[in-house]
Amino acid sequence: MTETAQALGSTGRGALRLAAYALWTVTLIPVQAVAVALKRPLRHRLPVFYHRACARLMGLDVVVRGQRATEGPVLFVSNHSSYLDITVLGSVIPGSFIAKTEVAGWPFFGLLAKLQRTVFVERKARTEVGKQRDDIGARLESGDSLILFPEGTSSDGNRTLPFKTALFAVASRRIAGKALTVQPVSVTPTRLDGIPMGIAFRPFYAWYGDMDLAPHLWQAFKLGGMTVEVEFHPPVTIDGFSSRKAIAEHCQRAVSQGVVRAVTGRHDAPALVEPQKAIA
Structure with a gap:
């Protein structure tokens, strides 16, 4: 079997990973449920610990570039492919x-x-925008950071849709x-067992269109190690922009x-977004 074939799936590996993922998740569900019910600080920390373990279990090597904003609540805005x-x-x-x-209605x-x-x-109910804005604002004002996928749907991973x-x-x-801190974040799968993913392999990570979830998820568990690059771009605030449309367009360009830098491997390529609008 070639290295490429091995990277694309092993039933035994998939079964072991799925079993480990299920056991790990079922073990932590009641812990997080109690933390949320009692409003304990653990409810903020446990999800990060959980997801880091899940990433390892699924063979995801997360490479981070840039600096995450840490002061105050932050609205992180990211592209979305899976x-x-x-x-x-x-x-x-x-x-x-x-x-x-x-x-909210999805099983499990x-x-x-x-x-x-x-x-x-x-997302489709324009009449609810005000209430949704207030709900999100209330969470931010309580000190919670939030992660938004402003494309509104998942893409094929080869491009970023308008925000x-x-x-x-x-x-x-x-x-x-x-002013609320807004930080653009790029997420890009780049390698599968060391092999550049390219357009041909990226759908093994990306889940979009009319793809069925269960078969795609099973394939993800079977896959070899995947490298996913996360780039934190300079944070901004609305004070540097004329409107919410302007800040959305800035974030979309940065992401x-x-x-593009991750896909091409040109991490030294200069950013083309307006640097004066980043928070100093």
């Missing part, structure tokens, strides 16, 4: 996700989302008198350029 982004970002960011309401994964205190939003601006309205919030 449910695996949850594990990847969850392993490096202590925060909760913003997800579409349908996720809906429970995990609720235990990570996900904020659920109805929807509606939920960027929360960027105008001031927390303790200061898109980060994906």
Whole structure:
């Protein structure tokens, strides 16, 4: 069997990983449930610990570039190509996700989302934008950092879709008198067992369109080690922009350029977004 064939799947490896993942998850569910119910500080720390272990169990090597903003609550905005982004970002960011309401009803994964205190939003209901903005704002004002996928759907991983601006309205919030920190983040799968993924292999990570979840998830458990690069771009605030549309477009450019750098391996390529709009 060639190295490429081995990288693309081993049933035995998949079974072991799935069993380990299930045992690890079932063990921690009641711990997190109690922490959330009692509002203990552990409810913030345990998800990061959980996702880091899950990343190792699934053979995900998460490579971090740049510096994560750590002062005050932060709205992290990222591209989105797979449910695996949850594990990847969850392993490096202590925060909760913003997800579409349908996720709350998913078997098993809906429970995990609720235990990570996900904020659920109805992306298609324009009449709910104000309430959703207030719900997100309340969480930020309480000190929680949140992770937003502003593309509104998952992509094929080879490009970054335009960012929807509606939920960027929360960027105008001031927390303790200061403008909310917004940090763009790029997530890019780059290698499969050391082999550059390219367009041909990236769908093994990316889950989009009409792909069925169960077969894709099983394939992910069977795969060899995957390298996923996470790049934290300079944080910004609404104070450096004329509108929420302008800050959304800035974040989209920063994330898109980060994906291109990761795909091409040109990490020394200069950023083209306006540096004066980053927080000093």
